[in-house]
Amino acid sequence: MHWNEIVTTVLLALGCVVSLTGSLGLLRMPDFYTRLHTSGKTDSLGQFLILIGLAFVTPDVLTCIKVVSVGMILMIAAPTATHAITKAAHLHDLRPWTRSDPGGEP
């Protein structure tokens, strides 16, 4: 294997692990804010790792620029969307689940 294929394989494996962890956290966490915490971070990082890994094996320069630009768009758009979701939920008085106040969401 050439060196860039090795780098791509490592980055894709890391992206898979991070992405699957985020998905499992989105399913398993107890309330909305913790689910947002897992999903918001791993969605940015995991997809960015996979896209940057793919950029190493692109044959031509233009496609490489496009792949990196998709990664940049994701890095800007995903945290913004997460922030907007959090703000909307907070304005709607969605209470976080705590041990002393279990009356929030189970």
Place this chain on the structure above:
Amino acid sequence: MQWVYLFTAVALLIGLLIILIRAVVGPTVYDVILATNAIGTKTIVFVTLLGYISGRPEFIDMAIIYALITFITTVAILKFAEKGRLD
């Protein structure tokens, strides 16, 4: 290199199925919006990977458009859920 792309695509699909369970079950409407946003983000990467699997990386144009559409959709739905209107 094809099996690396295939493995990544299968892992993304498993993640998509897990998130889909949350989108169906989700107790509040914000869970559904969050799951929809996550599904959209994963779909962008999946479309890019499909281009690499089939040997035509030009699929990336669709991924760019899908990224912008997903972001605008999420912000629009949240604005509607927040204020009750879109203007």
